Amino acid sequence: MTANQYAIVNLSKGSVKIGETSASIIRSYLGGRGTNVYYLNKLLRKDVDPLSPENVLIFGSGLLTGFLIPNASRFNVTAKSPESGFLGDTNCGGYFAPEMRYAGFDRVIILGKAKKPSYIFLQDGSVEIRDASAYWGLDTYDVQTELRKDLGDVQAAVTGEAGEKLVRFANIRNGVKNAGGRGGLGAVMGSKNLKALVAYGTRGLKVAHPEQLLELTRRVNDYVMNSKVISVMGKLGSPYLYDVSNELGAIRTKNSQLNAWSDSLNAEYFEEYAEKMVSCASCIVHCRHRNTMNGEGPEYTTIGLLGANIGISDPKQVIELNNLCNRLGLDTASAGSILAWVFELYEKGIVDRTKFHGEKLEFENFELAKSLLEKTARREGLGDVLAESSQAVQYFGPKSADYLIAVKNLPQSDPHDVRYIKAFALGIATASRGADHLRSRPTLEIFLRLPQEVKEKIYGTGISPDPTSYEGKEKTVFWSDNMYAVIDAVGICKFICHGFNSPHLIGYEQVREFLQAAVGLDFEVQELKEIGQRIIDTERILNLRFGLTRADDSLPKRYFDDPAPLKTAQGHHIDRQQFQTMLNRYYQLRGWNDQGMVTHKRITELEAIE
Amino acid sequence: MKYIFVYPERCTGCRLCSLACSLTKYGECNPRKAAISVVRDEFERFEFPVVCFQCQDAPCVSACPQNAITKDEGVVTRDDDRCIGCRLCAVVCPFSAITTHGKELIHCDLCGGDPQCVKYCSTKAIEYAEETQEAMQRRKEQLARVLIIEK
Numbered sequence: 001m002t003a004n005q006y007a008i009v010n011l012s013k014g015s016v017k018i019g020e021t022s023a024s025i026i027r028s029y030l031g032g033r034g035t036n037v038y039y040l041n042k043l044l045r046k047d048v049d050p051l052s053p054e055n056v057l058i059f060g061s062g063l064l065t066g067f068l069i070p071n072a073s074r075f076n077v078t079a080k081s082p083e084s085g086f087l088g089d090t091n092c093g094g095y096f097a098p099e100m101r102y103a104g105f106d107r108v109i110i111l112g113k114a115k116k117p118s119y120i121f122l123q124d125g126s127v128e129i130r131d132a133s134a135y136w137g138l139d140t141y142d143v144q145t146e147l148r149k150d151l152g153d154v155q156a157a158v159t160g161e162a163g164e165k166l167v168r169f170a171n172i173r174n175g176v177k178n179a180g181g182r183g184g185l186g187a188v189m190g191s192k193n194l195k196a197l198v199a200y201g202t203r204g205l206k207v208a209h210p211e212q213l214l215e216l217t218r219r220v221n222d223y224v225m226n227s228k229v230i231s232v233m234g235k236l237g238s239p240y241l242y243d244v245s246n247e248l249g250a251i252r253t254k255n256s257q258l259n260a261w262s263d264s265l266n267a268e269y270f271e272e273y274a275e276k277m278v279s280c281a282s283c284i285v286h287c288r289h290r291n292t293m294n295g296e297g298p299e300y301t302t303i304g305l306l307g308a309n310i311g312i313s314d315p316k317q318v319i320e321l322n323n324l325c326n327r328l329g330l331d332t333a334s335a336g337s338i339l340a341w342v343f344e345l346y347e348k349g350i351v352d353r354t355k356f357h358g359e360k361l362e363f364e365n366f367e368l369a370k371s372l373l374e375k376t377a378r379r380e381g382l383g384d385v386l387a388e389s390s391q392a393v394q395y396f397g398p399k400s401a402d403y404l405i406a407v408k409n410l411p412q413s414d415p416h417d418v419r420y421i422k423a424f425a426l427g428i429a430t431a432s433r434g435a436d437h438l439r440s441r442p443t444l445e446i447f448l449r450l451p452q453e454v455k456e457k458i459y460g461t462g463i464s465p466d467p468t469s470y471e472g473k474e475k476t477v478f479w480s481d482n483m484y485a486v487i488d489a490v491g492i493c494k495f496i497c498h499g500f501n502s503p504h505l506i507g508y509e510q511v512r513e514f515l516q517a518a519v520g521l522d523f524e525v526q527e528l529k530e531i532g533q534r535i536i537d538t539e540r541i542l543n544l545r546f547g548l549t550r551a552d553d554s555l556p557k558r559y560f561d562d563p564a565p566l567k568t569a570q571g572h573h574i575d576r577q578q579f580q581t582m583l584n585r586y587y588q589l590r591g592w593n594d595q596g597m598v599t600h601k602r603i604t605e606l607e608a609i610e
Numbered sequence: 611m612k613y614i615f616v617y618p619e620r621c622t623g624c625r626l627c628s629l630a631c632s633l634t635k636y637g638e639c640n641p642r643k644a645a646i647s648v649v650r651d652e653f654e655r656f657e658f659p660v661v662c663f664q665c666q667d668a669p670c671v672s673a674c675p676q677n678a679i680t681k682d683e684g685v686v687t688r689d690d691d692r693c694i695g696c697r698l699c700a701v702v703c704p705f706s707a708i709t710t711h712g713k714e715l716i717h718c719d720l721c722g723g724d725p726q727c728v729k730y731c732s733t734k735a736i737e738y739a740e741e742t743q744e745a746m747q748r749r750k751e752q753l754a755r756v757l758i759i760e761k
Contacts, residue, residue, distance in 0.1 A: 066639060068633050102641075102642070202642045202711065204640025205638060205639045207633060207637055210634075210638075214633060221732065234732075278652065278657065282624055283622065283732075284732035
């Protein structure tokens with residue numbers, strides 16, 4: 001058995017405390033996202049300003065991260081989000097989390113604020129707070145390169161200039177492209193004067209049943225690699241999804257004024273810029289392009305949001321904006337959403353033009369987008385306003401909120417326009433961190449030709465085969481939410497998760513087998529399903545403490561009131577009444593009351609876990 | 611004779627090979643305790659699996675003061691009873707293909723003819739195959755590249 005060691009680092013005091021996560025917490029939450037939210041709920045006061053020293057920032061690896069298990073490379077970073085004011089939680093791949101574990105730590109909990117720029121160095125069981133003055137001001141590539149020059153073959157989770165400047169959608173990065181992208185947790189690092197968490201480890205993870213794990217992983221690898229979707233992902237990466245959504249009329253375009261965009265952003269046109277496919281630790285999918293423009297990517301999300309959504313149709317320009325955001329440490333999803341929002345506010349004259357710091361804003365202008373991203377990361381001119389993300393509603397006035405494509409103050413990450421597929425709409429409305437595709441996306445709804453019995457076997461019965469129907473769709477979101485919470489908690493990538501891109505791949509049964517072989521923990525599948533629900537409930541409890549109400553489980557106004565103008569989705573929008581009824585049914589499935597509150601009994605039960 | 615051949619242009623950097631090796635040999639998952647390593651740097655844009663190349667004229671064989679390392683039917687083999695752990699072999703290996711972990715000296719023994727690492731590679735970046743003239747020529751060119759990277 002591997003010791004599940006954590007470190008609590010208090011940057012104000014300069015102190016470090018090392019402890020071990022209890023067996024009962026692991027049985028209740030596994031690790032990663034689950035254990036992170038458990039600790040955040042225990043440690044955080046509810047009225048804390050997210051950018052104050054009182055915020056608690058947690059880096060936690062998945063329970064299976066670092067083992068010989070396909071795609072088990074991931075960790076979550078969790079804190080109160082400065083972008084949304086609700087739960088901030090972001091999942092990231094790369095090579096950092098395995099290194100953190102090989103260095104002896106599953107989890108690092110960061111409190112307080114350092115007096116000067118600092119980084120935390122984890123090395124074979126030791127934790128040091130070190131001076132980062134030499135690294136402050138460096139972009140996310142340069143800081144990692146410099147750390148390696150100084151410390152050897154280390155892995156680091158870093159923040160860029162955007163994080164230092166407290167941009168509310170600054171992210172946390174490892175390698176060229178891996179991002180803990182959402183919720184502005186890079187700004188939380190910046191607020192703590194923390195440039196990087198750095199790891200070097202030679203310790204390795206003890207395996208409960210080596211022979212069994214060797215055999216199991218070979219079997220599961222073969223199974224996953226024989227899946228058609230995985231071979232497409234391995235060649236084209238996530239950009240293949242653009243075409244699928246665009247045909248449907250479900251690509252957010254120009255702040256969702258339109259719902260389809262140019263075919264010039266189809267995956268095939270990004271191929272000519274791809275030099276090699278590379279991967280995260282232990283990955284058998286290798287979905288990531290090393291592009292010929294000195295970066296990696298872009299992903300489908302970025303193609304949508306820094307392409308279609310701001311009116312860019314040249315793949316080369318999308319790649320350039322992608323690489324720029326990655327260097328600066330900006331979340332591409334929020335970046336593209338916020339740019340599109342202010343472009344519309346300006347073009348339509350919804351906000352007085354004196355509020356734009358003399359900038360002339362328009363869609364389809366690459367140079368403008370590039371310059372605004374740079375200004376945002378440095379908080380210069382209008383960039384200082386954009387850096388506030390959705391909080392800029394306070395600056396632009398309440399009318400501007402009607403045009404913001406966000407839920408719970410988090411700009412929508414999915415480039416998918418949800419007016420057509422109703423299950424997707426419920427998914428982004430209820431996801432715990434705000435409008436997001438990685439928490440609850442019931443993807444199988446997009447496969448229109450998928451046999452009904454396949455869907456029912458996964459999601460349950462009583463679900464309409466029609467993607468535009470509201471009937472039974474709460475079940476698809478409920479199922480997806482729970483499954484993805486478990487896969488995040490064990491640290492396996494969603495790209496091989498059952499139900500995320502395929503009706504096959506790694507589900508509860510395989511997770512059960514891996515837990516048994518790798519860490520020697522025996523679970524029933526039913527217990528794993530309950531863990532998924534427990535994670536979602538704990539996230540809900542935390543959000544309720546932050547002041548969340550039923551009104552926050554909603555959608556951007558446009559999705560209700562403006563029918564989609566193009567393609568298959570033409571004329572479709574979300575009906576308010578039907579949406580609310582679907583939301584009621586979702587709450588019932590979760591055992592929440594009609595206001596979306598968790599029962600006292602459940603809260604007491606979860607708070608008793610120690 | 612069968613050897614492990616590496617194809618860096620196919621290597622994605624994932625290190626499943628290293629984990630399979632450490633798990634097979636030591637019952638743990640530890641890429642730094644494996645006979646095969648992936649030398650990689652995403653900023654310098656390369657991934658390169660490094661494993662014993664079974665050199666024809668192996669420096670480790672001639673450097674070993676104990677004559678513990680020999681070439682046995684084309685495979686570099688270390689006799690644990692003779693080895694005194696001086697690590698000279700690791701020092702002289704131009705490819706850093708002999709690794710050390712604590713007191714452990716780690717060197718590929720081809721798993722006795724059934725190398726585990728190749729079974730976990732999803733892109734066939736490492737293959738256990740018969741030597742051919744073409745493969746050996748490729749290997750020569752690659753070795754020159756490794757030496758540049760390792761500098």
